[in-house]
Amino acid sequence: MKLDNYITSSTARVKSDKNVPKAKFQTLKAVAEKKLHEARAARSKANLNGITVEFYGNSKHQKDFWKLNWKEAPHSSHPDARIYSAYGVEGHEPTAYYCPETHESVFFNTEYYGQCKSWALGMAAAIMEEKRNTHSIHGACVDVSGKGVIIVAPTGTGKTTQAFKLMELPGGRIVGDDWVYIDHNEGERLGHLVGRQPEKSLYMRTETQMSKPWLRKIFDESKCENITTAKESCEFTQGPTGCKLTNGRCVFDEGLHWCYYAFGNSRALVHREKVFGPGKVTDQARIRLLVLLRRDDKSPPEVHLDADEAIKVLRKGEYMVRPGAGPKEMWGKLAGEPWYNPYLLLLDHARQEQFFRRMISKFNVKCLLLNTGVDSIDLTHKRIISTLEDT
Template sequence: MLDNYVTASTSRVKSDKNVPRGKFEELKKTAKKKLSSKAFHSKANLNGVTIEFNGNSHHQYEFWKMNWFEGMKPSVDGRIFSAFGVEGVEPSAYYCPDTNESVFFNTEYYGQCKSWALGMAAAVLERDFNTHSIHGACAQVEGKGVIIVAPTGTGKTTQAFKLMELPGGRVVGDDWVYINHDEGENQGYLVGRQPEKSLYMRTETQKDKPWLRNTFDESKCENIVVNKKECEFTDGEYGCKMTGNTCVFNDGNRWCYYAFGNSRALVRREDLLGADKIADDARVDLLVLLRRDATSPAAVRLDADKAVEVLKKGEFMVRPGAGPKDMWGKLGSEPWYNPYLLRLDNARQEQFFRDMISKFGVKCLLLNTGVESIESTHKRILKALASS
């Protein structure tokens, strides 16, 4: 039986990431009042930074415990207060830079909670440890590592998994990479690490990788469509617009993993293809930026200036589930393709990426998945890795 939880808000809620301390204390007071009667608490270790969860949603708490390694330090570097069922308050999220704390109201959707935890840890790591936080996938093949940075829906997870499936391939993570530049100075090269015990995966990846269905069937899921009437992609009585084939419900399945663009599964990394197909870190030899449009060249080699120009602009098409519903299908902008940086320092981000390419010699490619097949993009990445 599918282990699936449907949240009241199925995507990110409206937010304010720069709340003054005085106003934030009032918001926190409201949240803590609701949490005083019932709350779950858990500390997470995100690359040495401890973020504490306090909330009354068992779903969020359960995903939090499975997602992260346990934080063992007595002190904490940031706190999240997530209060569900607060009357008279619309679903919303607030962050206070002064205290490195967040408050969520009336949303059990785990994705935003997870991403803000990463952003809170990133603020500490950047400030205190000269560590660059990148929203991207990381994999290695025969000891050579690649970081794939892209807006949602352009194929970074797909490409990372194709690399993992190779005989000498392993995946580090599919969403977030930490790079300590002080360590890089000492070693002469950069190393990418990821903080997650389990991967919070878009289940639509199962469309291109059928073997993931069994994996997702054994995982805890969020917002999976279990009724054909709720599917966004039906084509007539029997068809599917996503695949061009027969609807999975008509094939006798009781749920569909790609009927909603933001359905998720929380999968232990070792449950993907086995413990020997995962790695905790990878030397960074290649940086791949992905875009998806019908007119740009298939591949462009970028120097540091051009890479920074693309990353700083951060243009992308907003996909369902990747932002407010009124923005779905419209052109958006997320500098550095990282909406999770709660304390955005553009100058620091620029320097991190410049150093990666210029100082540490990481090759950078911009690939367009809108004009080539998945396999063609995969071959370009392999060729670039081989020559790195």
């Protein structure tokens, strides 16, 4: 069997400028368009909850992932935002540029899909927040017997693990594992908030296979990005045949030809139904609980937060950079990611605070802060269930 795996030259987000003036941006766009025209690059429109984002690029890898990731927008729809992704442009370092005035982005010399995806979400978020009073949250969302849970957390604290455990409950159905839209105008009409997600496929960290071995077969049959296919490329080799992550035997020494957790930022793009089954997915949930996760060895395991306390935690966005989630020199160090949302291209603190405050104070969504560094996975899960039962 051969793995459908693409190795990108940049395996994480490249440097960026998120506030490029229109005049300068037009010059950059012209360079990208020239390359794309020469390459006869394809265009593809995606529907992100009613916002049409067009991808125009010459990377087959990015284009394939784009078309699998999103719901297709009508061919006749006018793009609200555009991404120009030009690979092989001489004289330009791998860089991403965003022009807030035009809601357009240019990527030079990077085929890494994660940043392309996140900027598509970020551009749609900017438009929806400004024009539709819709809040965009970087988090997982699960419906549990009619009660929606949003889990917001930095990478490596167990967000996906806890979302999976909720989904595995008899009444659990997953909405999405990465992004949630909440229309506050709709909330005013209904008297409650509804979370929705824009993706038809999940851009999953393949390291989840370490704790869920059954995912290996699914990933084997999916399009993948940056999977380690040689033992010498593994960051976590221990001794001649060991693995630092599992404290067991290295999968390469077991005769396997690739490892899904040897690199922290390797991915697979998988249809939601293929992972969970058609009966375990839904497109929306009525939000009742907001769960924030952190991981350290000092904080209490469980804290119930009011709006002011939650906003303080979210605005600071403190987290520890895990291997594969940022520059190697930052691994294991503390960093800050306001609102735990790296996708926001236009970071409006006042607007984010207003959205979260309304969620907790006006719409009575409970907020729970859990420390996965001092609790087991099962105990963290029980704390979520206990609080959810009281909503």
